[in-house]
Amino acid sequence: MTTDDDMFGGFGGRYVPETLMAALTELAEVWDHVRADPGFLAELRRHQRDFVGRPTPLYPAERLTDHHGGATIHLKREDLCHTGAHKLNNALGQVVLALRMGKRRIIAETGAGQHGVATATVCARFGLACVVYMGAEDMRRQAVNVGRMRMLGAEVRGVEAGTATLKDATSEAIRDWVTNVADTHYIIGSAVGPAPYPRMVRDLQRVIGDEARDQYLAAEGRLPDAVLASVGGGSNAIGMFTAFVPDAWVDLVGVEAAGKGLASGRHAAGAAAGTPGVLHGSRSLILQDTGGRVLPTHSVAAGLDYPGVGPEHAMLAEQGRAVYTAVEDRRALDAFRRCTALEGIIPALETAHALAYAGDLAERLGPGGRILVCFSGRGDKDLHTVAEQGRIDEEADVAEREPVANASGGAR
Numbered sequence: 001m002t003t004d005d006d007m008f009g010g011f012g013g014r015y016v017p018e019t020l021m022a023a024l025t026e027l028a029e030v031w032d033h034v035r036a037d038p039g040f041l042a043e044l045r046r047h048q049r050d051f052v053g054r055p056t057p058l059y060p061a062e063r064l065t066d067h068h069g070g071a072t073i074h075l076k077r078e079d080l081c082h083t084g085a086h087k088l089n090n091a092l093g094q095v096v097l098a099l100r101m102g103k104r105r106i107i108a109e110t111g112a113g114q115h116g117v118a119t120a121t122v123c124a125r126f127g128l129a130c131v132v133y134m135g136a137e138d139m140r141r142q143a144v145n146v147g148r149m150r151m152l153g154a155e156v157r158g159v160e161a162g163t164a165t166l167k168d169a170t171s172e173a174i175r176d177w178v179t180n181v182a183d184t185h186y187i188i189g190s191a192v193g194p195a196p197y198p199r200m201v202r203d204l205q206r207v208i209g210d211e212a213r214d215q216y217l218a219a220e221g222r223l224p225d226a227v228l229a230s231v232g233g234g235s236n237a238i239g240m241f242t243a244f245v246p247d248a249w250v251d252l253v254g255v256e257a258a259g260k261g262l263a264s265g266r267h268a269a270g271a272a273a274g275t276p277g278v279l280h281g282s283r284s285l286i287l288q289d290t291g292g293r294v295l296p297t298h299s300v301a302a303g304l305d306y307p308g309v310g311p312e313h314a315m316l317a318e319q320g321r322a323v324y325t326a327v328e329d330r331r332a333l334d335a336f337r338r339c340t341a342l343e344g345i346i347p348a349l350e351t352a353h354a355l356a357y358a359g360d361l362a363e364r365l366g367p368g369g370r371i372l373v374c375f376s377g378r379g380d381k382d383l384h385t386v387a388e389q390g391r392i393d394e395e396a397d398v399a400e401r402e403p404v405a406n407a408s409g410g411a412r
């Protein structure tokens with residue numbers, strides 16, 4: 001059974017095997033109770049301050065602003081959270097909740113590894129057993145984070161199925177939860193999944209936008225014209241947007257991964273190019289073929305490489321309150337290099353998608369315009385991918401200049 005709280009317009013709900021229904025109902029009840037409990041909230045605030053490092057700063061990106069020569073760009077620095085991304089806000093809240101529910105075993109899925117690292121970190125901090133499911137392809141791309149998780153005491157289980165990325169890791173984690181639900185809490189890493197996960201993750205991430213709105217007003221004396229965030233499942237974006245949804249004149253822009261280009265079919269733009277369907281326990285916008293089969297996705301950013309978005313984003317898109325656009329790999333890589341060189345801040349490749357769009361928008365809005373970007377995470381984990389990408393591009397250029405002999409020896 002679903003209630004109004006479980007739905008975002010026609011999206012959301014609970015499409016799961018029967019064995020999980022009781023656990024989800026219990027989770028929803030406990031969450032509704034603790035989110036209004038001053039004791040729980042005070043404990044959370046204490047950990048956010050002492051362990052996560054909140055509040056994170058609002059940073060005027062002066063050299064990026066000068067470079068684009070248009071609107072001012074401010075960054076909400078979630079990369080400065082302990083472990084390097086916004087993911088810890090959610091993992092921390094859910095693990096404190098799991099302890100209240102008496103669950104001592106934690107499972108999670110991860111794409112970029114940031115959510116896996118965040119979960120392994122809080123499990124180390126609170127002494128809980130931790131298993132993280134991760135696509136084999138993502139384990140290769142995010143080897144640094146695999147090492148961090150193992151060091152923190154988590155077991156990382158590689159998933160070879162499908163495209164061996166986030167979708168497949170999520171399916172495997174759900175399978176584990178179905179089997180071990182009695183003693184296990186599943187910390188979903190984004191604002192996706194069956195109710196109550198999307199609203200619980202939003203409630204835990206909205207600290208980003210609440211802080212940023214106050215900080216922006218204090219610094220600039222007004223609100224920004226546009227608020228931008230990258231969208232994988234949509235947790236940093238919904239965390240940032242929630243505080244601004246009532247400010248109808250502030251544009252909300254979710255930036256997805258256009259991968260090799262929307263026309264190529266090799267992308268991960270679930271909100272911008274998806275259609276309504278059910279994935280991982282909820283109804284939302286997903287990439288699927290006409291037969292309802294989920295399509296393979298691609299993004300250079302492992303954390304965006306997911307064929308759906310959270311149901312609240314599907315609702316905001318349908319209402320027109322937020323718009324969803326997509327940025328290609330190549331442009332995200334340019335933005336990664338530009339931000340690093342101009343600001344001395346290495347962004348996550350996920351964040352770089354939002355930065356690429358911010359640059360375009362700054363030029364379009366012109367001087368006097370104001371843009372706020374959720375700087376969702378740091379990019380140390382991506383140096384290997386960026387270096388490899390540079391090499392591949394160089395090789396491609398060389399190949400274009402010097403045709404090599406094909407198998408029949410025809411080309412010279």
Ligand SMILES: Cc1ncc(COP(=O)(O)O)c(C=O)c1O
Pocket residue numbers: 085086111112113114115189190191230231232233234235236237302303304348350351376377378
């Ligand atoms: C740094 C960073 N930004 C953004 C994302 C995308 O996830 P979400 O849309 O849930 O914020 C990820 C996911 O791993 C991430 O690591």
